[in-house]
Amino acid sequence: MKKYALISVSDKTGLDVLAATLNKNGYEILATGNTAKVIKDSGVECIEISEYTSFPEVFSGRVKTLQPQIFGGILMRRDNESDKLEAAKNNINPIDVVCVNLYPFPEVVNRTEIDLTTKIENIDIGGPSLIRAAAKNYKYVSILTDPSQYDDFISELAEGEISLETNQRLAYDAFSYTSYYDTLIANYFEKEFQQEPTSVRYNYKIQNELRYGENPHQSAKLSGDFYEYFEILHGKELSYNNIIDLTAAVELVQDLEGNSCAIIKHTNPCGAATSDNIYDAYEKALSCDPVSAFGGIVSFNSKVDVKTAEKMNEIFIEIICAPDFEDDALEILKKKKNRRLVKILKSTEKEGEIVKSIPGGFMIQSKDNSVLSNSDLKLVTKRMYSEAELEDLKFAWIICKHTKSNAIVYVKDKKAIGVGAGQMSRLDSAKIAAEKAKEHNHSLDGSVAASDAFFPFPDGLIEIAEQGARAVIQPGGSVRDDEVIKAADERNIAMIFTGIRNFKH
Numbered sequence: 001m002k003k004y005a006l007i008s009v010s011d012k013t014g015l016d017v018l019a020a021t022l023n024k025n026g027y028e029i030l031a032t033g034n035t036a037k038v039i040k041d042s043g044v045e046c047i048e049i050s051e052y053t054s055f056p057e058v059f060s061g062r063v064k065t066l067q068p069q070i071f072g073g074i075l076m077r078r079d080n081e082s083d084k085l086e087a088a089k090n091n092i093n094p095i096d097v098v099c100v101n102l103y104p105f106p107e108v109v110n111r112t113e114i115d116l117t118t119k120i121e122n123i124d125i126g127g128p129s130l131i132r133a134a135a136k137n138y139k140y141v142s143i144l145t146d147p148s149q150y151d152d153f154i155s156e157l158a159e160g161e162i163s164l165e166t167n168q169r170l171a172y173d174a175f176s177y178t179s180y181y182d183t184l185i186a187n188y189f190e191k192e193f194q195q196e197p198t199s200v201r202y203n204y205k206i207q208n209e210l211r212y213g214e215n216p217h218q219s220a221k222l223s224g225d226f227y228e229y230f231e232i233l234h235g236k237e238l239s240y241n242n243i244i245d246l247t248a249a250v251e252l253v254q255d256l257e258g259n260s261c262a263i264i265k266h267t268n269p270c271g272a273a274t275s276d277n278i279y280d281a282y283e284k285a286l287s288c289d290p291v292s293a294f295g296g297i298v299s300f301n302s303k304v305d306v307k308t309a310e311k312m313n314e315i316f317i318e319i320i321c322a323p324d325f326e327d328d329a330l331e332i333l334k335k336k337k338n339r340r341l342v343k344i345l346k347s348t349e350k351e352g353e354i355v356k357s358i359p360g361g362f363m364i365q366s367k368d369n370s371v372l373s374n375s376d377l378k379l380v381t382k383r384m385y386s387e388a389e390l391e392d393l394k395f396a397w398i399i400c401k402h403t404k405s406n407a408i409v410y411v412k413d414k415k416a417i418g419v420g421a422g423q424m425s426r427l428d429s430a431k432i433a434a435e436k437a438k439e440h441n442h443s444l445d446g447s448v449a450a451s452d453a454f455f456p457f458p459d460g461l462i463e464i465a466e467q468g469a470r471a472v473i474q475p476g477g478s479v480r481d482d483e484v485i486k487a488a489d490e491r492n493i494a495m496i497f498t499g500i501r502n503f504k505h
Contacts, residue, residue, distance in 0.1 A: 005097035008032040013147040016042035074133045098134035099144040102127040138171035235340035249299035252402040261285040264297040273415040279308045284415040378497045385494040393473040396450035401502040407452040417442035430463040444468035452502045454478040458487035465491040475501045
């Protein structure tokens with residue numbers, strides 16, 4: 001049986017080598033007009049699509065590949081008897097390699113000297129359809145969308161056949177490519193024709209250009225399924241920083257039990273508390289650091305009521321988010337015109353990956369979805385903690401997990417009273433957290449403290465003890481653990497090792 005490869009490319013880079021290799025490996029090459037000319041000029045035989053389908057390219061090339069013989073050859077299932085019978089009946093041959101890259105819309109869209117009509121003509125129609133068809137049928141079809149893929153493909157082809165793993169990777173790249181291409185077009189149409197998104201739910205797909213990035217001189221875009229997790233009920237468009245802080249606030253409060261509130265500023269908690277009701281939780285969270293809470297993000301894990309809404313209207317808050325709001329509470333909160341009110345639609349994913357860009361690429365890691373269990377707790381001191389202290393230690397551990405390293409958090413009665421975040425020295429974090437607590441009239445006597453990583457020296461532990469804390473929770477694992485434990489015993493404080501580190505860079 002003949003083997004067929006279809007090539008239709010705007011970027012002709014490497015085309016001669018690819019075509020020659022396919023031809024050498026027994027493939028009949030099908031190609032569109034200009035692509036066919038380049039291939040023939042390189043000395044490789046090929047069949048023009050119009051000749052193969054017996055249907056000419058029409059409307060100045062607007063319709064070339066949208067033919068049943070082409071799409072049937074790409075989409076037919078090779079191991080399906082019904083598909084094979086239909087293919088034979090309709091003179092359809094399987095096409096095993098598809099090489100397509102699209103009209104250069106990304107290159108022309110921002111060029112002011114090019115008119116609207118020309119830009120529209122540079123929107124590819126058949127190309128994305130070919131790419132998606134081939135990617136969908138990756139079990140049988142290899143889809144090439146970029147010249148950078150040719151070398152690896154040629155090397156693997158020389159070994160005999162293309163693996164399923166390679167086809168899966170190429171299919172992923174293909175869908176990413178068409179998604180990027182379609183997003184550029186949608187953004188252009190919105191800007192050019194001043195269209196508004198038809199719904200907030202699809203806002204990220206149509207209007208993913210954010211006003212700016214971390215700073216006004218930086219650009220930013222939003223992509224993905226963000227609005228499957230959050231519904232904007234009121235207020236201005238979310239900014240880049242808003243989205244980062246909102247995510248941090250929700251991930252923290254969803255780790256807490258009962259009626260809980262978290263207040264976030266620059267991704268760090270400046271207040272968090274759990275109580276019998278949401279109003280009390282908010283008041284306690286706010287008391288931790290009411291100065292830093294100004295302009296912050298407030299998140300809840302239960303419905304916001306009228307009393308709490310009225311209390312929140314007393315200060316400036318950028319965003320309030322919760323799984324639900326009482327109708328009257330919502331009306332009260334909407335009195336602040338620009339404040340964002342966000343409904344949490346579902347739990348943020350515990351599974352998943354975190355992506356960080358680096359020069360030349362990116363790093364990927366799994367999320368920190370660690371959950372502290374009683375079996376993780378190891379008492380290492382002579383003094384035993386009380387039940388109340390244990391509850392506060394577990395609470396402090398969660399707050400510390402969501403605080404930038406190096407992190408120290410003081411807690412009393414399931415309320416954060418001092419937070420030291422992002423310092424180069426753990427000792428400095430302990431001092432800053434204590435100073436913040438005293439600044440806002442919190443007594444550290446009888447408090448507990450959490451550290452996101454081990455104490456490399458006893459000095460941090462000693463500082464915490466001298467401030468009045470009676471119990472400490474930390475991962476342990478330092479070469480000086482014995483010295484740290486000794487310092488705790490000398491000051492008659494309880495200390496738990498968890499064996500779990502929660503660095504947050």
